[in-house]
Structures are given as structure tokens and as C-alpha cells.
């Protein structure tokens with residue numbers, strides 16, 4: 001174990017609450033580590049360390065406001081940000097999340113490369129339903145993900161939450177942008193395969209529909225075990241025109257037209273690239289032939305509505321949750337990994353490999369940050385200047401006042417439509433600040449909730465109404 005390496009006295013105080021086990025991954029903006037909480041060894045945490053950008057600019061006030069907003073987010077299908085640590089010496093940032101043993105990238109890879117077998121229908125449907133449920137919550141709270149892809153859709157391993165899907169990395173795009181820029185020299189590829197056509201065509205203003213496009217791509221990948229649109233990325237900064245990615249999309253879905261997508265004509269790359277984008281005419285083989293589904297299949301109907309070119313016509317997460325696909329057998333469930341039908345084969349997915357030789361770089365030389373010291377899991381940052389974010393002006397894509405209240409009312413209606421007993425729905429009713437929504441139910445209520453879940457055989461409240469009991 002790495003926690004005893006180096007001089008513990010030189011370590012920042014906040015780090016001493018964890019046993020650092022090792023590195024589990026590397027993304028565009030930094031490294032991800034597995035750690036255990038010393039006071040509760042059964043609790044695993046994923047600590048994301050953000051590398052410093054080459055300019056050495058630290059965490060901006062904007063980024064900090066964004067992070068504080070993320071700390072208020074609480075939903076079963078969204079990974080919980082349990083703590084935030086800042087090393088005040090160099091303003092490097094560490095975000096501690098609940099740990100999930102699996103992610104869709106590894107699950108898909110396992111089926112494709114190891115067992116050579118499709119993912120069973122129950123698992124695909126349960127993953128998709130929970131993904132949409134988490135996304136509906138985020139969108140209802142004016143948070144766009146903007147970088148949804150299989151590796152940041154997590155699935156919980158053994159334990160009470162086994163098989164529960166959690167969206168990770170939401171909202172981080174804004175933190176990265178200002179001022180933690182992606183590092184061009186860390187060799188990590190930024191995938192463009194899940195990027196919506198309006199973004200690829202240079203839209204400056206875009207909506208949560210970009211996430212629904214990504215969900216469509218992920219749904220198709222769960223069905224076929226192959227990325228739907230595998231374009232070659234053009235590497236240049238900033239925001240190069242990703243022609244090959246559009247080419248891959250048009251080859252499957254056909255050429256978009258102004259008839260079907262009115263605002264297409266205003267998009268920068270549509271206007272500027274006559275030869276390749278407007279000029280080239282694509283024949284569409286039909287999405288159904290690529291995903292091997294009959295056009296009459298409800299799964300196909302749902303998928304094609306998520307992959308609608310015009311973002312205004314694309315299905316929203318709330319609409320998708322209501323789709324017929326989720327009302328047909330097999331019904332989606334809370335434990336996506338274990339089909340409730342007896343006799344169904346259960347796939348044992350491998351646990352994450354942990355590189356126990358990699359420590360937080362430079363951590364040993366970090367001085368304890370006064371404000372950050374003594375952090376508790378519930379207390380968070382400790383830096384007084386970071387608190388009280390409810391009064392902070394909302395970032396551009398987050399609205400305030402009446403619009404927000406209307407949105408919350410809408411959200412409440414949507415959630416009620418699914419019988420969602422989520423904290424968010426309850427909070428929306430009384431316009432309770434999100435921080436309070438995150439407070440877990442008292443133990444006796446939790447017990448009652450668990451009993452209820454066991455009784456209905458399905459798991460969490462909020463899952464589609466059971467027509468037939470599973471057991």
C-alpha cells in the first residue's frame with residue numbers, strides 16, 4: 001500500500017484521512033486514484049487529481065463556484081462528489097468521489113473481447129434507464145454533461161448499490177475550461193465519437209440535447225458492442241473542424257437537410273465547408289441495418305429519436321424515460337448487472353486494475369493547507385471563501401429566478417409522471433436549496449424505504465410501474 005510511503009508529516013492534513021491504494025486511470029485533465037477512508041475501511045473513494053496546466057494557472061473562482069454547485073448535486077444515478085481538496089500552495093485540485101468498480105467502457109470491452117457475447121437485454125435496458133434517469137435530474141438542474149461516453153458512466157460493484165449506474169464527470173467541462181485546460185502533451189485521446197452534430201458543425205449555442213445524442217451513441221454501442229460513429233480525430237487547437245466524424249455520421253444517418261433541420265444553414269461549418277459538407281451527398285443505409293434492429297422494434301424507435309439531427313426535435317431525457325421500450329419486458333431494474341429472472345446467466349466483470357506504484361505526484365512536498373485541514377466527508381472544502389455559493393450568480397447556462405422555479409415545477413411534474421420519489425422532486429416542490437436535498441433520509445426512513453424496495457421486487461422507487469412481479 002502506498003499510504004506509508006514518504007514522510008507522512010509532510011503530507012497535507014486532508015490526505016491523512018485516506019489510505020491511498022493506487023492509480024486507477026488517467027483522463028484528459030488528470031489522474032484518478034483509488035483510496036480507502038481510514039475511519040471506514042469498507043468505503044472506497046476515487047480521488048481525481050487535476051494536473052496543473054502548463055501556464056501554471058490554478059483554480060479560478062469560476063471553477064470553484066462550479067465545484068461547489070456540483071457538491072450540492074444528489075441523485076442515485078449521479079456519482080457523489082464527497083469531498084473537495086485544494087492544495088493552497090499551488091492551487092492544485094483534488095475531487096473525491098464515491099468509487100464505482102465498473103464502467104461501461106470496460107463492460108462493453110469485456111463482452112466484445114473476452115466473452116464474445118452480447119450484453120443481455122435486461123442489462124442494456126436497465127443501464128439505459130438509469131443513465132436517462134440521472135441525466136434527467138442533471139438537466140432539470142440546468143447541468144449539461146457535454147462529455148458523456150462509456151468510460152464516465154459507472155456501475156457499482158458488490159454491495160448494497162450493486163449494479164446501480166452513476167454518471168461521472170458531469171459539469172466538469174466548465175471547470176476544465178476555466179482555467180484548467182486539457183493538457184495536449186499527456187497522450188490521452190479526447191474522444192469525438194459521442195459528439196453531437198451541432199457541436200461538430202461549430203454551434204456556439206447548444207443545449208442539453210448534446211447529451212442525448214451521446215446517450216443514443218452509447219445505447220447503440222451497448223447493443224452492438226461497437227462504437228456507432230468512429231471518426232478519426234483531427235488534432236489541432238482550438239476546436240478543429242472534425243470532418244471525418246461528420247462523415248461517419250452522415251454515412252449512417254444520411255445527409256441532413258435544411259427541411260428537417262432549419263437552423264442547419266446558420267451553423268459555421270455548414271456555411272464554410274461547401275465542398276465536403278454541403279456538396280457531398282450521402283446515401284443512407286439506414287440506422288437499423290447498422291444496429292441490427294427491425295425498424296418496428298421499440299428499441300430502434302427510441303434510438304432513432306435520440307439520434308435526431310435537429311437538437312430541438314431530439315428526444316429529451318424525460319421523454320425518453322416515458323418511451324414504450326421501458327414498458328416492455330424485460331423491465332429495467334435497479335441492479336443492472338443481475339437479471340432478476342432465475343436461470344439468467346450472470347456475467348462476472350473484472351475489477352479495476354490498480355497501479356500501486358503511482359502516488360500523487362509531488363504530494364509529499366505539499367504543505368498542509370490551513371483552510372483545507374481537518375476536512376470531514378460532510379464538511380468539504382473548509383475554505384470559508386468558498387462557501388455560501390447559493391448567492392453566487394449562476395453561470396451562463398444556468399438560469400435563475402422565475403425560469404428556474406418554472407423548470408423545477410416542470411421537473412416535479414416529469415418526475416411525478418414516473419412516480420419518482422427522488423429528493424430532487426420533493427425539493428422542487430418547496431424550492432428547497434439543493435444542499436438540503438442532498439441530505440439522506442433519517443435511518444428509520446431509510447429502513448422503511450429499503451423494505452419497500454424489497455417488497456416491490458424491483459429496487460428503487462421511481463422505476464417504471466411493475467406490470468408483473470418478478471418474485
Ligand SMILES: Nc1ncnc2c1ncn2[C@@H]1O[C@H](COP(=O)(O)OP(=O)(O)OP(=O)(O)O)[C@@H](O)[C@H]1O
Nearest residue numbers: 025026027028029032046097098099100103151152
Ligand atoms: N468515481 C469513480 N470510481 C471509479 N472509477 C472512476 C471514477 N471516476 C472515474 N473513474 C475511472 O477513472 C478512469 C479515468 O477517468 P477520467 O474521467 O479521468 O478520464 P476519462 O473519462 O477516461 O477521460 P476524460 O478525462 O477525457 O473524460 C476511467 O476509467 C474512469 O472510469
